[in-house]
Amino acid sequence: MGRDDEYSRVDIVPITPKMLAMDKAAKSAAINAPELFAYTPEPYRIGAGDTLYITVWDHAELTSPAGSQQQTLANGRLVRSDGTLFYPYVGELQVSGMTIEELRKAISNKLAKYVEDPQVDVSVIGYGSQRITVLGAFVKTEPQPITAIPTTLAQALGIAIINTEQADLSGLVLSRDGRDYPIDLDALNTSKSIARDIYLKPGDRLFLPYNDRHEAYVIGEVNRPMTLTFKTTDVTLTQALGRAGGLNPTTSNGNAVYVIRGIADLENVRGTIYQLNARSPEAFVLADQFKVKPGDVVFVGPAGVTRWNRFLSQLLPMTGIISNAASATYNLDR
Numbered sequence: 001m002g003r004d005d006e007y008s009r010v011d012i013v014p015i016t017p018k019m020l021a022m023d024k025a026a027k028s029a030a031i032n033a034p035e036l037f038a039y040t041p042e043p044y045r046i047g048a049g050d051t052l053y054i055t056v057w058d059h060a061e062l063t064s065p066a067g068s069q070q071q072t073l074a075n076g077r078l079v080r081s082d083g084t085l086f087y088p089y090v091g092e093l094q095v096s097g098m099t100i101e102e103l104r105k106a107i108s109n110k111l112a113k114y115v116e117d118p119q120v121d122v123s124v125i126g127y128g129s130q131r132i133t134v135l136g137a138f139v140k141t142e143p144q145p146i147t148a149i150p151t152t153l154a155q156a157l158g159i160a161i162i163n164t165e166q167a168d169l170s171g172l173v174l175s176r177d178g179r180d181y182p183i184d185l186d187a188l189n190t191s192k193s194i195a196r197d198i199y200l201k202p203g204d205r206l207f208l209p210y211n212d213r214h215e216a217y218v219i220g221e222v223n224r225p226m227t228l229t230f231k232t233t234d235v236t237l238t239q240a241l242g243r244a245g246g247l248n249p250t251t252s253n254g255n256a257v258y259v260i261r262g263i264a265d266l267e268n269v270r271g272t273i274y275q276l277n278a279r280s281p282e283a284f285v286l287a288d289q290f291k292v293k294p295g296d297v298v299f300v301g302p303a304g305v306t307r308w309n310r311f312l313s314q315l316l317p318m319t320g321i322i323s324n325a326a327s328a329t330y331n332l333d334r
Contacts, residue, residue, distance in 0.1 A: 010260075015237075015276045020289050033181045036174070041150035041199045043099040047129025048083050051076040052095075054107065057119040062088055076125050089114045100124065100148065124148055130202035134160045137167035137208045146202045153183075153198040156206060168211040168230055174198070175205040186231075214294035218244040221252035221300040230294050237276065237287040240298050247278065247300055254279040256301030259292060 013019060046052070053076050056062040064075045079085050083096025090110040095103055104122045111118040127145035134141050139161035144151070153174070162169070162185075169186040214230040223245030228235060237259060241247065247254065257278045262271035276287055292298060 010271045010273045012273050012275060015259075015274050015286050015290055017282070017286070019274075020286065036176075036181060036198045039199055039201065041201065043101070044124070044146070044148040045130075046079060046095050046098050046100065046103060046124070048079050048081050048096055049128025050079045050124055051126030051128070052079065052085065052103075053077075053123050053125045054087060055121040055123075056111065056115065057121070059115060059118075078126075079129070096129075132156055132200050132202075133205040135205065135207045137163045137210045139163055146200070151200045153200060153206075156200055157185075160206070162208065164231070166210050166212070168209045168214050170230070171209040171214070173207045173209075174200075175207070176201065176203070216240065216292050216294060216296045216298065218298045219300075220298075221248045221302050222246065223248055228292070235292045237290040237292055237298065238284065240292045241287070241300075244298075251302050253301045257287075258299045258301070259290070260297040260299060261293065261295070 054063070077085055077087065079095055083094055084092050085095045086092050087107060090107055093103070093106060098106070100122050104120050107122070108118050108120045111120065124147070127147050130146035131143040132146065132151065133143055134156065140159065144156055144159055170184045172183040172185050174181045174183055211229045211231050216228045216230070216235070217226075218228065218240050219225045222241065224243075226244050228240055228243060237257075241257075247257070255277050257276040259274040259276075260271060261274070262269060274290065276283060276290070278287070280286075
């Protein structure tokens with residue numbers, strides 16, 4: 001393999017302050033979807049499966065037909081599957097799709113024929129019609145009801161309880177109206193200002209992937225070659241090398257610390273190799289700012305090795321492994 005062939009498969013990018021500054025400026029926001037923030041919840045609309053408690057002041061026989069000693073739920077009125085509700089002196093009402101205020105007025109108007117100036121109150125004591133689906137690396141994955149009080153993303157995540165040991169905090173996906181919105185929770189939590197919250201709507205789906213599908217690899221002249229799983233977006237090159245026990249002081253070449261990106265298809269598509277001169281005075285600062293991504297290979301070369309053909313020959317056998325892992329992840333997420 002000639003020298004030109006050695007470099008034909010990769011672009012080599014030195015890790016410098018300028019490169020890190022450009023990379024930081026190019027990064028997208030934690031939530032790059034203004035329409036999510038623009039959504040304002042509408043008043044709650046009653047649906048089939050909801051249980052209502054209807055109060056007519058000074059008329060206990062209408063408010064508590066099961067008796068005032070019974071629990072509130074016993075005097076609740078279930079909205080039938082066809083969206084109707086029966087109420088004394090009112091008859092059947094098609095209540096599905098009504099707001100609470102609209103139903104209150106409708107009952108008041110019909111009762112006025114039998115009760116002088118009826119004072120009616122309506123509240124929902126059981127929610128069964130509108131839900132949010134929660135899937136993935138959560139402790140509680142039961143569907144969450146949409147209530148008369150708008151639900152925010154933070155509240156939904158708090159109820160579901162994130163499994164911090166197994167979750168990929170950078171991979172949350174909010175699915176709404178046939179579109180998927182990636183949300184980087186880790187970036188939200190590490191920002192200097194508190195991000196605006198997002199209101200959820202009926203039918204929304206939250207999926208938080210497990211971190212075992214996102215891995216990076218530390219190989220070469222380190223003390224403990226290993227596979228890193230990702231919980232957050234903030235795995236730096238310093239942390240990756242530190243978890244691997246650092247560079248082997250005897251066999252490693254301090255000028256041959258590389259991060260290889262795009263290795264899954266390195267035989268067909270040009271990859272990018274980021275090179276760090278670990279001997280330079282600013283190496284620690286640069287490594288602490290460089291973010292390792294899922295699928296990256298951190299490679300520490302041996303002392304005295306300068307030819308890329310040997311370097312690439314050690315990497316190419318890994319492309320099949322990483323490519324298969326990426327394919328499995330794609331198929332699982334579909």
